[in-house]
Amino acid sequence: MNQAFAREMHLFAEESSVRVLLAEDDPTLRRLLALILRRSGHDVVEARNGAELMEALAGPLVDSRIPAFDLIVCEQALPGLPGLSVLAGLRSRDPATGFVLLTESPEIQRRARELGAVALAAPFNVQAFETAVRRSTQPRPANDQVWEA
Numbered sequence: 001m002n003q004a005f006a007r008e009m010h011l012f013a014e015e016s017s018v019r020v021l022l023a024e025d026d027p028t029l030r031r032l033l034a035l036i037l038r039r040s041g042h043d044v045v046e047a048r049n050g051a052e053l054m055e056a057l058a059g060p061l062v063d064s065r066i067p068a069f070d071l072i073v074c075e076q077a078l079p080g081l082p083g084l085s086v087l088a089g090l091r092s093r094d095p096a097t098g099f100v101l102l103t104e105s106p107e108i109q110r111r112a113r114e115l116g117a118v119a120l121a122a123p124f125n126v127q128a129f130e131t132a133v134r135r136s137t138q139p140r141p142a143n144d145q146v147w148e149a
Contacts, residue, residue, distance in 0.1 A: 018137050019067055021056050023047040023074040023083070024062060024102070033073065036126060037133065045069070050081025076103035084108055085113075093116050098136030100129075129134055 020042050024030040030046055037044045047053040053074065060068040072090065074083040083101045090097060099117035102124075103109055109119035118132045 015069040017085065018042045018070040018098075018133075020044045020071045020073060020133075021047060021053065021069045023050075023053040023072070023078050023086070025049055025075065025077075025079050033129065036129060037073075040130070040133070042071075042133075050086075053078065053081060053086065071098035071100070071133065073100045073133070076101060076105065076108050084111060087112060087115050087117050098133075100132045100136050 020037050022030060022034055022037065022044055024033060024046075025048050027048075030048070034044045034046055045056050047056050057069070059066040063149050072086070074086050077088075083103065089103060090099065099112075099115075101108070101112040101117050101119045103112070103119060104122050104124060104125040105122075107134065109121060112119040118136045120128060120132045124132075
């Protein structure tokens with residue numbers, strides 16, 4: 001591989017990399033999801049609970065050198081802060097950031113979709129997770145249409 005091609009591939013990887021905030025309290029699932037995201041070339045910040053999630057979200061607000069998140073992956077049952085509350089608060093200020101909500105509740109899934117998130121029902125497989133991430137990082141449908149399941 002020549003240097004010019006290698007440089008172009010590096011630039012492409014940087015441009016296609018997504019900065020992800022992953023909020024999941026189960027350490028095994030959090031490590032697995034983080035591994036999947038990192039293998040896809042994404043920059044991942046992990047949070048174990050609502051307090052860590054809020055601290056991570058505040059970072060770019062208080063320090064302009066910290067880049068904002070392109071995607072938030074959050075479980076509904078996150079200790080200290082329900083995922084749907086995170087989504088609703090985010091949407092009140094930022095309709096563009098991608099969001100994947102992990103939840104078993106059909107009602108919570110419906111409400112998350114109304115707010116423009118991709119809701120992923122547990123249990124899910126790697127392919128379903130990767131599809132949810134891909135859909136969440138694409139531009140929203142025209143006229144603020146709701147994402148379909």
